[in-house]
Amino acid sequence: MSNQVFQFPPYYHKEPFFTIQPILNTRKKQFQMWQDLILQYCRYYKIYELDINESIKSNSVLFNNEKINRKLSREALKSIIDDIIENGFAEWVDKEKEKEKEKDKDNNNNNRVLIMWRKPDEWASLIYKWVADCGLLNTVLTVWEIQNGDDSKKQEFHQLNTTILMKSLKVLEKQSKCQTFSQDENVGVKFFSI
Amino acid sequence: MGILFSHCSGGREKEDKISKTDRAVLNLKIQRDKLKNYQTQVLEIAIAKECSKAGKKNQALLALKKKKYQEKMLDESFANLQNIEELIANVEQAEIQVRIFESLKQGNESLKEIQKEMSLEDVENLMEETAEAIQYQNDISEALSGKFSKEEEDDLLNELDEMEKQLNAQQYPKVPETQLPKIELPIEDAIEEGKQRKSTTNGLNHILIIACIINHIF
Numbered sequence: 263m264s265n266q267v268f269q270f271p272p273y274y275h276k277e278p279f280f281t282i283q284p285i286l287n288t289r290k291k292q293f294q295m296w297q298d299l300i301l302q303y304c305r306y307y308k309i310y311e312l313d314i315n316e317s318i319k320s321n322s323v324l325f326n327n328e329k330i331n332r333k334l335s336r337e338a339l340k341s342i343i344d345d346i347i348e349n350g351f352a353e354w355v356d357k358e359k360e361k362e363k364e365k366d367k368d369n370n371n372n373n374r375v376l377i378m379w380r381k382p383d384e385w386a387s388l389i390y391k392w393v394a395d396c397g398l399l400n401t402v403l404t405v406w407e408i409q410n411g412d413d414s415k416k417q418e419f420h421q422l423n424t425t426i427l428m429k430s431l432k433v434l435e436k437q438s439k440c441q442t443f444s445q446d447e448n449v450g451v452k453f454f455s456i
Numbered sequence: 457m458g459i460l461f462s463h464c465s466g467g468r469e470k471e472d473k474i475s476k477t478d479r480a481v482l483n484l485k486i487q488r489d490k491l492k493n494y495q496t497q498v499l500e501i502a503i504a505k506e507c508s509k510a511g512k513k514n515q516a517l518l519a520l521k522k523k524k525y526q527e528k529m530l531d532e533s534f535a536n537l538q539n540i541e542e543l544i545a546n547v548e549q550a551e552i553q554v555r556i557f558e559s560l561k562q563g564n565e566s567l568k569e570i571q572k573e574m575s576l577e578d579v580e581n582l583m584e585e586t587a588e589a590i591q592y593q594n595d596i597s598e599a600l601s602g603k604f605s606k607e608e609e610d611d612l613l614n615e616l617d618e619m620e621k622q623l624n625a626q627q628y629p630k631v632p633e634t635q636l637p638k639i640e641l642p643i644e645d646a647i648e649e650g651k652q653r654k655s656t657t658n659g660l661n662h663i664l665i666i667a668c669i670i671n672h673i674f
Binding site for chain 1: 492
């Protein structure tokens with residue numbers, strides 16, 4: 263994993279890809295391609311949160327192609343992120359402050375966005391399958407145990423983002439497959455057999 | 457890793473699924489997680505201390521003392537972790553045993569309930585009644601089968617004799633006395649043919665022997 267590097271698709275090396283297209287249909291297609299690229303990149307490196315300002319300032323390779331001397335602007339990136347949010351694959355980390363941000367456009371805080379390259383429903387299925395296979399039904403598990411425990415090292419949701427994990431557990435709760443409960447600011451979850 | 461997660465929307469039915477035992481187990485597991493986290497941190501500190509060996513003698517000595525202290529803390533945390541793991545396993549095992557006991561108890565009660573519906577006396581009475589009914593049925597069968605009168609029996613016997621006579625009257629076909637015709641087998645021809653083959657084989661062997669002698673001479 264550490265030796266391998268993400269392979270960018272061919273269109274990543276084309277200049278127009280980094281410029282917001284004026285024609286509506288072309289722009290729509292461009293945003294779709296950017297969404298695919300961002301989701302694939304985050305999936306490859308298991309990135310769950312993205313900071314827009316930080317990515318732009320640090321010249322993240324995802325948005326800055328030095329070979330063709332092209333760089334995505336902050337405004338363009340925000341437009342693309344808004345489109346991804348509209349499609350349901352991303353979410354502002356703090357929703358309430360987003361409203362405040364709309365009022366104060368100069369405010370550069372709260373640029374963190376949650377990237378859901380796999381939706382909570384899918385995570386929920388994976389987690390429940392793992393719990394069932396390990397014989398952990400009708401037992402209590404801690405959130406930390408699911409994320410960092412020895413038993414889940416080989417699972418895809420190892421070191422999963424806490425926010426996404428909580429969303430997944432909510433999905434399972436609606437299906438009556440688990441029940442979360444808190445104890446002194448610590449969260450536990452009990453899984454039930456169907 | 458404390459996360460404040462409000463669960464106000466849960467109704468009473470849902471709350472019943474989470475028992476006091478579950479909360480106790482959660483507490484134990486949280487302590488276990490914290491200990492594991494602490495072990496990771498201590499290891500990192502130990503690694504950092506190793507790098508300071510290149511410093512001065514006093515600093516090295518101080519670093520060594522710190523390292524030993526950290527190692528001691530690490531050993532204690534391992535022991536504590538083992539204790540907590542053991543306690544968690546015991547709690548879960550006890551919970552399983554309680555479930556088994558409850559299941560056995562329930563099964564036993566069900567068995568008793570079923571047994572109340574039939575006592576031993578009832579079973580014996582039922583078996584006696586069944587036997588009597590069977591015998592009565594046999595009597596009815598005998599009555600219904602109908603016994604023939606003496607005259608009818610004589611007629612039946614006469615009919616049987618006639619049938620036997622008819623069977624005896626049938627004559628089986630006679631075995632023919634004609635003898636089978638004799639067929640002459642061509643045995644002598646086969647014998648002569650075999651002799652010819654032998655002579656041919658001997659001739660071939662003779663030729664081979666001569667060839668060997670000639671080769672030997674040359």
